[in-house]
Amino acid sequence: MIRVVATGTFDILHPGHLYYLEESRRLGDELYVIVARDANVKHKPRPILPEDQRLRMVRALKPVDHALLGDLHDMFRPIAEIGPDIITLGFNQHFSEEGLRQKLLDRGLGADVVRISGYPGPLASSSKIIEHILNTRGPTRPAGPAGEGE
Amino acid sequence: MIRVVATGTFDILHPGHLYYLEESRRLGDELYVIVARDANVKHKPRPILPEDQRLRMVRALKPVDHALLGDLHDMFRPIAEIGPDIITLGFNQHFSEEGLRQKLLDRGLGADVVRISGYPGPLASSSKIIEHILNTRGPTRPAGPAGEGE
Numbered sequence: 001m002i003r004v005v006a007t008g009t010f011d012i013l014h015p016g017h018l019y020y021l022e023e024s025r026r027l028g029d030e031l032y033v034i035v036a037r038d039a040n041v042k043h044k045p046r047p048i049l050p051e052d053q054r055l056r057m058v059r060a061l062k063p064v065d066h067a068l069l070g071d072l073h074d075m076f077r078p079i080a081e082i083g084p085d086i087i088t089l090g091f092n093q094h095f096s097e098e099g100l101r102q103k104l105l106d107r108g109l110g111a112d113v114v115r116i117s118g119y120p121g122p123l124a125s126s127s128k129i130i131e132h133i134l135n136t137r138g139p140t141r142p143a144g145p146a147g148e149g150e
Numbered sequence: 151m152i153r154v155v156a157t158g159t160f161d162i163l164h165p166g167h168l169y170y171l172e173e174s175r176r177l178g179d180e181l182y183v184i185v186a187r188d189a190n191v192k193h194k195p196r197p198i199l200p201e202d203q204r205l206r207m208v209r210a211l212k213p214v215d216h217a218l219l220g221d222l223h224d225m226f227r228p229i230a231e232i233g234p235d236i237i238t239l240g241f242n243q244h245f246s247e248e249g250l251r252q253k254l255l256d257r258g259l260g261a262d263v264v265r266i267s268g269y270p271g272p273l274a275s276s277s278k279i280i281e282h283i284l285n286t287r288g289p290t291r292p293a294g295p296a297g298e299g300e
Contacts, residue, residue, distance in 0.1 A: 014203065045286075048283055060168050136195075136198075
């Protein structure tokens, strides 16, 4: 029974999130997802959606067996409780595999760390979705063709 | 075997969509979801996400057994092919139950039509999500030429 942990903010779900979770799930038999707390998202703008909604939407996705919110003060605590065999990193998550592996070892956690590749295909990422909304719905809508005709 | 059909645009998934799909699924044994084509969304602003992405995300939700894109010219065609016992309407979908039931009968389709109530709880709907993005990310953007390269 191989237990996998994936982590992330999962703000405004899109196929890149789904691909990361599907690929993570394929590495084992059971996928736990730790969803970042609102208060802990500091390396990028605050999430659009509150943590409870982000959690609820992640939990509703087919590859996800269990989803939970992260710990406010100790990111390794839920990982220690779950006891995963593998922890996956998204293609744009800022940890290095080796750095995270070492930090886990420092906490007595022997999980392997696997980097999942980026979504292979055209993608509306969260930031592109936000950019698109600002460009098409905002007050300073640029002149130009309105339809994207894809 | 009770077959249920739900329909919608499902642009930027949120718990209101999920609730509609969960409640629709509970009415039967199998849930088909017809996702609106980009070209057919005319009663509100064009979707932010292209139809293929909206389809992919709806298909990934646990209550959804089957998801497909709508027909470009005849909204009743996929319904006739699926042959549902029940068609559900979201709380804000603009058809009346009786009106839709009659139109289905005109096409020889005897499905019942059930209105699903609105999501009971605080909710970031698509329009609230968009408004929130415009309010929090719009004004703080540095002034400059609009539409940076994608």
